[in-house]
Amino acid sequence: MSENYSPIRMNKTDYSDLVKPYEEEAYKALSDFVGINSILDEKTASKTAPFGQGVENALDYTAELGKALGFAVDRCDNYITELTYGQGDKVFDIYAHADTVPVNEKNWTKNPFALTRAGDVMYGRGTNDDKGPGIACLFAVKALMDKGKLGGYKLRFLFGGNEENGSLGLKHYFEVLKKGYPTLGISPDADYPLIYAEKSIYSYKASYSFHDDRLSSFSWGDALNIVLDEATAEIKESKDKVDALLSSYLKENEGLSGSFDGKKLFIKGVSAHGSLPWEGKNAGLHMLNFLGILWDIPLLRTIAKDYISGRGETFGGDFRDEYFDGCSYNVGAVSYDGSKLALSVNDRFPVSIKESQVLSAVKENTKADVVSLGGSDGFVFDPKSDLVQILLSSYQKETGDMDSRPFAIGGGTYARESKNSVAFGAAFPGRSMRMHGDDEFFPYSDFVANMAIYAHAIDRISEYLRTGKAIL
Secondary structure, eight states: OOOSOOOOOOOOOHHHHHHGGGHHHHHHHHHHHHTSOOBOOGGGOOSSOTTOHHHHHHHHHHHHHHHHHTOEEEOGGGTEEEEEEOOOSSEEEEEEEOOBOOOOGGGOSSOTTSOEEETTEEESTTTTTTHHHHHHHHHHHHHHHHTTOOOSSEEEEEEESOGGGTOHHHHIIIIISOOOOOSEEEESSEESSOEEEEOEEEEEEEEEEOOOTTBOOEEEOSOTTBOOOEEEEEBOSOHHHHHHHHHHHHHHSTTOEEEEOSSEEEEEOBOOBTTOGGGSBOHHHHHHHHHHHHHTOHHHHHHHHHHTTSSOGGGTOOOOOSSOOOOEEEEEEEEEOSSEEEEEEEEEEOTTSOHHHHHHHHHHHSSOEEEEEEEEOOEEOOTTSHHHHHHHHHHHHHHOOOSOOOEEESSOOGGGGSSSEEEOOEEOTTOOOOTTSTTOEEEHHHHHHHHHHHHHHHHHHHHHHHHSOOOO
């Protein structure tokens, strides 16, 4: 498969030379890591494997890898793998995660749990989010360790086991184990040049009274932070009528596909990250809209209209402020039990807005009963701070990119679960690597480029923690 990107042009620096001897070992580690299915599995969850056996296997792997690389290891009640190096009153944290989102294997052209390389492209679940960036950063640290460039503070490299489903690992680390927040921290789990602000992320369930004998009960969707990309409904309707409308509907909605066998109606959409629902095609919403047109049911068409843009403008939910240019509303799950239609919505909004304001807009301007499913508040980190300037300068000197600027996002990273921390890399500007989607990939050239950038930035942060001076 040919992917639409150009390899990043990097400067030749001391740091690119520093990490080069570690590239092969890092690639082998990533191959082993991607080969572990580390999706949350509640069926195998236990006290010793709180997120299921697959995640536990991945965390065990990071522990063994860290030990082999020379770190002290603490498994932290099996919620986190903590790798530490050095001692001191000041603490520098790096947050990566070993868990991944689910896969729909029939939609992958490659084995999602085997690192498959085609030229410069590495395919596999987690290559981009977040196993690839995590391993690149870990080996950057290893290169610095071997050259004696760390020390004078305590470095903690944390691999979490539940970033994709509530960040319970990091919450356990800070709130139960009382490990203490860092002096500074970064998470290699977002975009370059860096993220200084993240939206608040919550979820809610919107329920509607609804009954139609022509429609059987259903349940669609696996995760709220992924655009729902498949929906199947068992309906009572003539095949000719459905086929005629379906043909025209699919032509009018590019990117969708579907079929009807006389009993089951199937619609295939396009998956995308839940923070950017407009980049996908929500099969569940299109199914509701299609049935609303087919049977002239205004409620179904209204629901689709409210959420299909993903921005909340139809019900007054498109809040914005000086840091964030809007909100996102991703319908990740839809269910119908014969009397109630329910949507589970992942909503992301500016830090200055309260969840109660969002829920009020939904309640007052839709016909739904709304119940909060909880979430977490976002943050704004001072873009003029020493940490931001060190990271930006390190990125610029390795890449030569002087145009890209730090920005705010709707996605959530581990930085929001800590303090004094920001997300730094690993996706270069303009990259779209199907994070959370089918055939997720990460360019090998990006992988090794990240090693150099992280080595540069961590070396500069180390010097700052030792001396208090920001070298830019």
